[in-house]
Amino acid sequence: MFALFFAKIPVSFFAAATCTHKFFFFPNWWEYLTTQPSPPDCSITLNFPSDIWLIGLAVIDILLRLAGLVAIVSIIAAGVGYITSSGNPENAAKARRRIYNSLIGLAIVFIAAGLVAFLGNTLGG
Numbered sequence: 001m002f003a004l005f006f007a008k009i010p011v012s013f014f015a016a017a018t019c020t021h022k023f024f025f026f027p028n029w030w031e032y033l034t035t036q037p038s039p040p041d042c043s044i045t046l047n048f049p050s051d052i053w054l055i056g057l058a059v060i061d062i063l064l065r066l067a068g069l070v071a072i073v074s075i076i077a078a079g080v081g082y083i084t085s086s087g088n089p090e091n092a093a094k095a096r097r098r099i100y101n102s103l104i105g106l107a108i109v110f111i112a113a114g115l116v117a118f119l120g121n122t123l124g125g
Helices: 002-007 011-015 048-083 089-123
Strands: none
16 A cells, blocks of 8 residues: 555656755755755755855855854853842843853854854855
8 A cells, every 4th residue: 555655646746856955944065065956856966076065055054053053052051040030149140141141152153154164155156
C-alpha cells in the first residue's frame, strides 16, 4: 500500500520544487557559491579548492545568525529577570549586566555577520 501511494505521485510534483528552501531566517550552505542549484534535481557542482572557503563562510554565517538569536533570547530572559527582581538590587544589577553583555554580543554578531556577508559576496558572487 505504501509503494502504491508513491507510485501515483506525478513526476512534475518533484520537478516543480525549488531549491531555495530556507529554515527560519538561516541561509543555505550554498549561499555564496557561484553555481546555484537548479530544479528538478537541485544538484550542485563544486570546484574543490576554491568552493571550500565559500561553504565555510556560509556555515559561519549560519552560526552567527544562531548566535544572534541566542543573544536576543538572552536579552528577553534578562528583561524578564529584571522585571521580576521585586526590588532586590542584586538581582536587578545581575539582570542589567546580562542585558548589557547580550547587547554587546549582539553588536559583535551584527558586525561579524556583515563582514562575512561582504566577504562571501565579494569572493563568491
